[in-house]
Amino acid sequence: MKAIGFKESLPITETKSFIEFETEKPSPTGFDILVKVQANSVNPVDFKVRQSVAKDKVLATPKIIGWDAVGVVEAIGDKASKFKIGETVFYAGDINRSGSNSTYQLVDERIVGFKPKNLSIAEAAAIPLTGLTAYESIFDRIKIDPVKDKGKTILILAGAGGVGSIATQLAKKVANLTVITTASREDSIQWCKGMGADFVINHHNDIVEELKKIGHPEVNYILDYVNLDAYWETIQKIIKPQGHIVSITGSGTPLNLSIMKNKSVTFSWELMYTRSMYTTDDIERQHDILNHLSELLDKGIIKSTLTTTLKGFTVENLKKAHELQESGRSIGKTVIEF
Template sequence: MTQMKAIACTERGGIETLKPLTVPKPSDPEGYDVLSQSYFRQSSRPQSQGRNLRCKYLSGTTKQEDIRLTKTQDYPDYYTHCPDPPHILGFDGAGTILSTGPSVKNLKPNDDIFYSGSPIRQGSNAQYQLVDSRSVALKPKNLEFVQAAAMPLTYITAYEALVERLAITKGEDAGILIVNGAGGVGSVASQIARWVLELPVVVTTASREETQSFTKEMGATHVVNHREDIVQQIRDLNLKTPIRYVFITSRTEQYLGPAAAVLEPFGKICSIVQTQEFPQYGTEMMAKSLAFVWCLLGTKPYYGVQLESHGEILRELKGFVEEGKVKCHLKQRLGLDCEGLRKAHEGLESGKGIGKVGLSVDLVGEKGKTFT
């Protein structure tokens, strides 16, 4: 059996469980699957429904940390569906297709692609991977592979939150508050809100000078410091446009109260972050008849529903990137090896990251690069 190199979680635990391994190469693609040389990629359903990829570039996500630490609460039965250790992590990527399954119609060998995959299949931290072609799109021509690899998971998450969960109408006279505007998802959500949905007011939270500058670059019209009184800061802005939406990408329980306070009646809150605390009664959330909804990128592939949508979202993103409407938010590159992947996980756990981290075979053995 042909072997391949991979970095896998050999057991549930700390970053020391991420180890370089030699494992069997994926089988030939079936159904909707593909085989590709890749920068970052993953697929959607437990069955073979994507493509086979040779992975060269990846990006870091907090979901990888959750899975490694056995603390994910996104799905109550996750560990009965995900691969047993060694579990190859990695959610999105970019690369070149080597071969396709018989059901694949819109992609072919030698196509350069980018994608986001499934939480319950082997991931992209390996030389080869099977990925569902329905979660794949052609790579934007003006992005390098590492840049393209940094885009899918955060963009799809932000798009689903703003367009599908919050149901924001393009051009409506409304404002949005985005918590953690300099983070991976927040920096993309700011761009979608400002440049794609054309909202007149995009307020983000950031505390440091560098994060405040970055979130403004990503589309924020106003920035407030989350280490101070958010509600009072927004009131001091004297906005003529009401805050109708709040998108929480950090510490749900901490921001529910401020969100309810700044929202107009019948406003909406969406969060992507787990919480054990959810006060409702005797709060402005109930008094204002506010709506709350979760957004989880893995829902569609996990339950096998709306499988075409991720590819459709990425095809639209390709056009936005090539037009210059949406910018890549890659801020750091590390080598695609065990040391680089561990550093990426350490950065995610610190909670102080800006934008996205990309991993590249071209930087193996080097210290990595930071972009400002």
């Protein structure tokens, strides 16, 4: 089968930053299904892994990355029962396994959902990783109750990003929250509003003052999708007592959690890969989440965040997608159709 990978962590402009090669088509066992990939999308994790995994060394065999895909089930493992051959699925996969930058991929069926029927292949491929991350942030980490918590305020840092775009929609249209996002450029501000944000504040200004201007000096919840270290001191000023903070970005230094003590604030990490990395008891939750997202998309309650489609599974297109992600100025999602 055809695959595109890398042996060295090189700048994306380098000729060998990605290489095309042939490798054996795998066969599924256990809970795995074999998917013939039709499209995938690129996320920040893709270029971060590409830049770090083979730094200062050359891998013996090319590493295949890619953590979003839509495809058709071609074969099923002996323990798999959720899908039939010929059905179209979408998923974000497992960071510890071979990725979707290949014409065929093995994936555990428990982290796979049915593709939304009313979306194109490209529109669906834009969803899984960001959709799972946003959904888990709101409903698994904070555990929002759309009835009990209706109208409470949530601040989404980096609202125009891939995760922020889905989180804004879920927070507004499913969780019934008052949604505040950050953005600065006119195109990203309008994008956030189009996703359903009630307010968009400028992250280049003082966040404390920006929130005061819109009449919400403190918020119930904060989702950090950009840079926890940069916002940590500000967060403790604007989170309400007994509020909840979720971050996906990590921290370069130990966090001073004691500054949240008097407010009894809850802090949670969110990593979409946790369930698949550790085969947690609730690993099947991602199957259920993806199916719920599929239902929400088919009903038009939320919409795809696809903005750019590249035709053809080629090294050139993969490089273009990575360059766009690395620029830090991309809005929405970039998908490659095979």
